[in-house]
Amino acid sequence: MNFFRITLTRSAIGLPRRTTDVLKSLGLKKRMGTVFHPVSQDIAGKIMRVKELVEVREVQERLTRKQLHLERKPDPGYYIEKRSTAEFLEQRGQ
């Protein structure tokens, strides 16, 4: 099943009330907020109403909030050294 990955890039401040309502029904509240919706005609119609404000991609699966956060998280720039046994066991657990 494919999903639309919709990100709000432009805010709807000052636009007609119905534009805000469409965003609300898609679950978009803040700029840069991302939601996933299954590919369907009604979602496509909603996207068409706010096409100037959003960025859309078609993806295979929906991500959780945590996964989305980890996508944005930068590389810490360091790594923690461990004993080889501990590292081995950690890799095995994954």
Place this chain on the structure above:
Amino acid sequence: MFKPSSPLFGGLLWKTPWRISSPQKARQRKRLRAVDQVVDTVAAALARQGQSTKSINRWYDEMPREQEMLPKDKYTIFDKKERRYRKSIHKLPKWTRVSQRVNPPGF
């Protein structure tokens, strides 16, 4: 140095330049392409499921793509009150967030 002028003296006189600048034009083209891309993505995703939507079909029937548009249509809009019936697109309220691509019939 303070140079007395009407916008600086009178509190609420804001002036919109008559001309649109070239970086504004470049960003306008970028936005037009972004909208094209959103519509293409949605249409392709629906087509993969063998579906289509009225609003998308209408968009493809009526709206030109960024590459097909004339500079005249990208940067100016029809206005019946203007001389020669055209004014710069940045005079249009919310011009960065609306799709304004076609002219009234005959213009």
